[in-house]
Amino acid sequence: MTASIETRTFHDQPALVLRTPGGAQAVVSLFGAQVLSWTPAGGSEWLYLSPQARHDGSTAIRGGIPVCFPQFATLGKLPKNGLVRTRPWSLGEQRSGDDFALVTLTTSEDDASYAAWPQRFSAEVTVIIENERLGVEFEVENTGHASFAFTAALHTYLRVREVENARLEGLHGHEYRDAADNDRIKRDSGEALVVEAETDRVYHDVQRPLLLRDGWRSLGINVEGFPDVVVWNPWEQRCAQLPDMPANGFRHMLCVEAAAARRRIELDAGEQWYGRQTLIAL
Numbered sequence: 001m002t003a004s005i006e007t008r009t010f011h012d013q014p015a016l017v018l019r020t021p022g023g024a025q026a027v028v029s030l031f032g033a034q035v036l037s038w039t040p041a042g043g044s045e046w047l048y049l050s051p052q053a054r055h056d057g058s059t060a061i062r063g064g065i066p067v068c069f070p071q072f073a074t075l076g077k078l079p080k081n082g083l084v085r086t087r088p089w090s091l092g093e094q095r096s097g098d099d100f101a102l103v104t105l106t107t108s109e110d111d112a113s114y115a116a117w118p119q120r121f122s123a124e125v126t127v128i129i130e131n132e133r134l135g136v137e138f139e140v141e142n143t144g145h146a147s148f149a150f151t152a153a154l155h156t157y158l159r160v161r162e163v164e165n166a167r168l169e170g171l172h173g174h175e176y177r178d179a180a181d182n183d184r185i186k187r188d189s190g191e192a193l194v195v196e197a198e199t200d201r202v203y204h205d206v207q208r209p210l211l212l213r214d215g216w217r218s219l220g221i222n223v224e225g226f227p228d229v230v231v232w233n234p235w236e237q238r239c240a241q242l243p244d245m246p247a248n249g250f251r252h253m254l255c256v257e258a259a260a261a262r263r264r265i266e267l268d269a270g271e272q273w274y275g276r277q278t279l280i281a282l
């Protein structure tokens with residue numbers, strides 16, 4: 001038996017379902033090239049998808065792994081978190097073997113993106129699953145004649161049983177910009193990060209793998225290419241302001257994002273850049 005890739009609808013939107021013979025499964029929406037669900041073999045769902053997420057193409061889907069490009073958050077004049085999470089992507093390559101399934105989705109500039117951000121680019125998201133592993137790679141090429149600069153993120157919403165009981169390890173000693181406290185620059189001194197209030201931090205130059213402990217289960221988080229890690233939880237008050245989140249949704253999610261946010265990435269004409277986030281169920 002080999003792994004499989006099936007095209008079907010998920011909340012009425014076209015999606016791909018990747019499965020390994022061992023029982024791992026991921027759902028990838030063509031809207032935004034967004035992974036919406038991931039269950040490792042023998043395990044349980046690791047991504048948070050809001051039960052009130054909109055799937056009608058009118059707005060970004062709240063949950064899973066949104067792709068933010070060419071702007072992370074509000075670090076510029078473009079719409080928050082960029083232009084590509086709210087557009088349909090095309091299916092490129094799909095491949096499977098005995099123990100993996102892989103799909104590549106692509107997009108490039110169109111009239112609407114060009115009007116907002118006058119650059120020519122092509123972007124690819126490659127999603128690969130193995131039994132215990134989910135890899136998401138974002139690649140961008142400058143297909144124009146002049147250089148451009150961007151910020152970006154894989155805005156991963158992890159599902160946790162109770163956010164106050166989850167522990168994120170590996171950020172000790174790192175400097176971060178605290179967007180929940182007037183963008184003050186601070187240094188993390190805790191053994192582990194436990195979220196007990198609104199949290200919106202950009203950790204700088206994180207080279208180490210991270211470990212998320214959620215009760216009896218743990219997740220390894222590896223990043224290549226993206227220099228920064230963003231940790232976000234809106235907590236009660238901000239969550240209540242999000243129309244596509246239930247009131248208690250913030251308790252069951254923790255965003256741990258692979259990001260290029262502190263410094264913009266510069267790409268000359270014809271140049272490529274890529275970054276990858278890998279989640280490993282332990």
Ligand SMILES: O=P(O)(O)OC[C@H]1O[C@H](O)[C@H](O)[C@@H](O)[C@@H]1O
Nearest residue numbers: 060073080081179200230232255
């Ligand atoms: O509501 P969204 O546009 O999806 O943004 C959700 C969040 O994204 C990032 O993590 C930012 O750091 C947050 O400040 C922002 O609120």
